[in-house]
Amino acid sequence: MAEQLTATAADTPLAALRAAGVLERIAARVSRQAAGALYDDGISAEAVATALGTTRSKALVLLLTA
Template identity: 85%
Template sequence: MAALRAVGVLERIAARVGREAAGAVGDDGMSAEAVATALGTTRSKALTLFLTAQNR
């Protein structure tokens, strides 16, 4: 049970850090495409991170 709680905490931390990082990168003017390429993810996922970061 403790392991599941730890995984949940890590997921929340990773999500928060991801949003903060996306916000910082977006403030620097980096495009969603460039972020997606650097992270090895899709443009759609990178754009979602940008939008989430802007709403915070």
């Protein structure tokens, strides 16, 4: 997918930018849904932080804003 977007950016940058925006919105939605499922399952912020390689506070924000 990255190669296709890179090629598209070279040929039609506006289309590539629009596609990148769509992908960002999809990723954000899926991220919120996944974080919500983890929160509902009672997964700790520490476990999420370890899995994502981030801090506990950032993981907690992800879980609480899902």
